[in-house]
Amino acid sequence: MIPYPFTYHRATSLAQAQALLGGSADAKLLAGGQTLIAAMKMRLAQPSDLIDISAIKELSFIRAEKDAIVVGAGTKHFEVATSDAVTRAIPALAELAGSIGDPAVRHKGTLGGSLANNDPAADYPAAVLALGASVKTTKQTIAADDFFTGMFATALDDGEIVTGVSFPVPERAGYAKFPNPASRYAMVGVFVAKTKDGVRVAVTGAGPCVFRVPEMEAALAKSFTSEAIAGLAVDPSDLNSDIHGSSEYRAHLVTVMAGRAVAAASHG
Amino acid sequence: MSVVSLTVNGKEVAQETEDRTLLVYFLREQLGLTGTHIGCDTSQCGACVVHVDGRAVKSCTMFAVQAAGSEVTTIEGLAKDGKLHPVQEAFRENHGLQCGFCTPGMIMTAVDMIRRIPNLDRATIRAELEGNICRCTGYHNIVSAIEDAAKRAAGDAEGKAA
Numbered sequence A: 001m002i003p004y005p006f007t008y009h010r011a012t013s014l015a016q017a018q019a020l021l022g023g024s025a026d027a028k029l030l031a032g033g034q035t036l037i038a039a040m041k042m043r044l045a046q047p048s049d050l051i052d053i054s055a056i057k058e059l060s061f062i063r064a065e066k067d068a069i070v071v072g073a074g075t076k077h078f079e080v081a082t083s084d085a086v087t088r089a090i091p092a093l094a095e096l097a098g099s100i101g102d103p104a105v106r107h108k109g110t111l112g113g114s115l116a117n118n119d120p121a122a123d124y125p126a127a128v129l130a131l132g133a134s135v136k137t138t139k140q141t142i143a144a145d146d147f148f149t150g151m152f153a154t155a156l157d158d159g160e161i162v163t164g165v166s167f168p169v170p171e172r173a174g175y176a177k178f179p180n181p182a183s184r185y186a187m188v189g190v191f192v193a194k195t196k197d198g199v200r201v202a203v204t205g206a207g208p209c210v211f212r213v214p215e216m217e218a219a220l221a222k223s224f225t226s227e228a229i230a231g232l233a234v235d236p237s238d239l240n241s242d243i244h245g246s247s248e249y250r251a252h253l254v255t256v257m258a259g260r261a262v263a264a265a266s267h268g
Numbered sequence B: 001m002s003v004v005s006l007t008v009n010g011k012e013v014a015q016e017t018e019d020r021t022l023l024v025y026f027l028r029e030q031l032g033l034t035g036t037h038i039g040c041d042t043s044q045c046g047a048c049v050v051h052v053d054g055r056a057v058k059s060c061t062m063f064a065v066q067a068a069g070s071e072v073t074t075i076e077g078l079a080k081d082g083k084l085h086p087v088q089e090a091f092r093e094n095h096g097l098q099c100g101f102c103t104p105g106m107i108m109t110a111v112d113m114i115r116r117i118p119n120l121d122r123a124t125i126r127a128e129l130e131g132n133i134c135r136c137t138g139y140h141n142i143v144s145a146i147e148d149a150a151k152r153a154a155g156d157a158e159g160k161a162a
């Protein structure tokens, strides 16, 4: 499949990427290309220019700070999955990155591309929301609770580039994913994090956009065990229903995956 | 149009191509390296896996211009001096192919996983093959071939260290 024609530009600095992006109304950023190129081949996207940001060194890093792990937007999934710093501080995050797609996808796909795309079944949004991370951009810092605004929609403005994410280090965290057997995207993925401020539970794959489950968070704050949430269920009427599973099935999976995420967190 | 200069299987090449040319078409149609296959063209099957700067990637999901300045290795670049690469040899000996369509991608994925992961067991090999589909469903022998090649690579490394 051949996309519409476009002009390719390789940016070597953030400033250059911003200038190139501002130079054309229909320009788009190209990071790992693992989502955008497919969309272009299907002719669902028709950018006039592609600004390749994958060679920008200042976007590709993993830094351990006192209470946080900061990951550059251009950092590839396999780098997060195999990072000692991430594995030490937030093992569930490394595990999540290692569960995305397959090795070839992880060698190209990036954190920033995944967040900007906000696929309803993507994994990273669950970690960002459950850990209460902050998304840094060329304009501002956006709290996780404000970043994901709907299906494939985020708080990013046109021309705004995600530069990195600061993930606060939790006391415990766990991720459990029920992958779609064909695509490996999450049918349902639940990330659970316990911090000194409380417990956060984020669900991806089940609804049109990643969401939190306040009833489970309250129950887990009292008792951080799988049993504490075994009787709690989310309302299926807000969930996705498709050839892969009904909304009732997904609602059931949310409780099961949340229980497994808590169990995984308790071990770590 | 851009002139894309890169190294393919150790040889420098420079060719003019459209910016929208996917790496897999560049390799197959412009360089005549038809060992890299196109199975799905939608990033699912792994028939098009090549190495770019030492990492396995799907060449149907990358533009040729993105590889400018990089080192690309395709299935044609594995055998040296008329001798099969050990992973190719292991596929031959373990009957790791049936029709052979998926084989170039399987082998490029296998070489990459053996280099990254020490002590590969069958479960890990299967998990690592997530992005490679064999339509003949010959997975059992593919896994055996990779397991065999991994053991030989580990043996060689020990032999060299001793």
Ligand SMILES: Cc1cc2nc3c(=O)[nH]c(=O)nc-3n(C[C@H](O)[C@H](O)[C@H](O)COP(=O)(O)OP(=O)(O)OC[C@H]3O[C@@H](n4cnc5c(N)ncnc54)[C@H](O)[C@@H]3O)c2cc1C
Binding pocket: A028, A029, A030, A031, A032, A033, A034, A035, A036, A037, A073, A074, A099, A100, A101, A102, A105, A108, A109, A110, A111, A112, A113, A114, A116, A117, A119, A121, A122, A123, A124, A160, A161, A162, A163, A183, A184, A185, A186, B043, B044
């Ligand atoms: C076979 C396959 C399986 C997959 N399985 C999974 C899975 O299990 N779970 C999962 O979560 N994902 C999965 N993915 C998607 C993968 O994680 C993608 O890498 C990711 O969604 C997009 O990242 P990218 O770097 O490839 O972005 P690109 O495709 O390059 O870009 C995606 C979008 O983000 C924009 N963008 C990129 N970087 C930035 C930035 N820094 N700031 C602002 N905008 C930006 C681009 O303009 C574009 O609109 C899969 C993909 C494939 C092909």
Ligand code: FES
Binding pocket: B037, B038, B039, B040, B041, B042, B043, B044, B045, B046, B047, B048, B049, B058, B059, B060, B061
């Ligand atoms: S042809 Fe590239 S993954 Fe199938």
Ligand code: FES
Binding pocket: B097, B098, B099, B100, B101, B102, B103, B133, B134, B135, B136, B137, B138
């Ligand atoms: S051997 Fe036929 S597709 Fe794998």
